[in-house]
Amino acid sequence: MRRPVVAGNWKMHKLLAEAVRLVLDLKPRVVNSHHCEIVVAPPFTALKTICDRLNGSNIKVAAQDCSDQPGEGAFTGEVSAEMLKDIGCSYVIVAHSERRQFYGETNASANKKLRAALGASLIPIYCVGEDLAQRDAGLVEQIVEQQVLEGLSGLTSEQVSHIVIAYEPVWAIGTGRTATPEIASSVHGLIRSRLAKCWGREVAEQVRVLYGGSVKPENIQALMAARDIDGALVGGASLEAESFARIVNYIGYDR
Numbered sequence: 001m002r003r004p005v006v007a008g009n010w011k012m013h014k015l016l017a018e019a020v021r022l023v024l025d026l027k028p029r030v031v032n033s034h035h036c037e038i039v040v041a042p043p044f045t046a047l048k049t050i051c052d053r054l055n056g057s058n059i060k061v062a063a064q065d066c067s068d069q070p071g072e073g074a075f076t077g078e079v080s081a082e083m084l085k086d087i088g089c090s091y092v093i094v095a096h097s098e099r100r101q102f103y104g105e106t107n108a109s110a111n112k113k114l115r116a117a118l119g120a121s122l123i124p125i126y127c128v129g130e131d132l133a134q135r136d137a138g139l140v141e142q143i144v145e146q147q148v149l150e151g152l153s154g155l156t157s158e159q160v161s162h163i164v165i166a167y168e169p170v171w172a173i174g175t176g177r178t179a180t181p182e183i184a185s186s187v188h189g190l191i192r193s194r195l196a197k198c199w200g201r202e203v204a205e206q207v208r209v210l211y212g213g214s215v216k217p218e219n220i221q222a223l224m225a226a227r228d229i230d231g232a233l234v235g236g237a238s239l240e241a242e243s244f245a246r247i248v249n250y251i252g253y254d255r
């Protein structure tokens with residue numbers, strides 16, 4: 001049985017005091033929510049403080065990105081996976097569609113970051129998903145398959161089993177337009193079948209595949225009831241404790 005993950009991606013939001021307020025507000029609302037792993041991904045500037053504030057709680061912390069360089073070195077502006085692990089992060093988001101769209105992230109760079117993250121014992125949340133033009137052109141399977149196979153290229157079954165994949169159709173991110181549970185479920189099934197083909201059925205059954213794109217308290221239950229959906233990566237609705245807690249707490253009821 002895969003343990004669901006509900007992760008909140010704060011993107012470039014929250015000054016430090018606001019970030020602290022948000023987690024202090026969130027903590028009591030999810031203190032008894034043991035049916036899933038709860039993850040928040042604050043901006044870099046708030047990470048250490050949030051890790052300290054959440055230490056010993058049931059909420060884990062993710063970074064939104066990490067360097068593709070393992071170890072240390074002359075890479076101005078980069079933050080290594082080891083540095084993130086060192087301050088208390090457990091997860092890191094890799095290749096979010098906004099990083100692909102605006103900062104030149106590719107499947108190849110994602111592959112290096114996944115290796116760096118795994119090397120530092122962080123759990124990567126690897127983002128894949130097609131944009132609207134690709135969906136309209138009937139390329140969903142091809143694009144997602146390529147993102148999965150190139151992103152995870154050369155990784156061992158053991159490494160792949162630790163990775164969380166987030167399927168986030170770009171047309172659903174921040175648009176209020178959620179993929180139907182049927183659409184999401186079919187792509188999740190595709191991802192799992194490709195994982196099975198390349199890394200074996202056992203590994204494919206272990207990997208958590210999250211859905212992301214306009215997840216809200218109102219649609220989480222239907223999404224979670226769908227086959228092969230193991231949780232959610234939430235953007236906008238994770239910026240307030242009340243809505244994020246409602247999403248966390250909807251999960252599990254139908255399982």
Ligand code: PGA
Pocket residue numbers: 009168172173174175176212213214215233234235236237
């Ligand atoms: P959204 O963002 O929930 O605001 O659509 C999701 C994401 O980008 O991870």
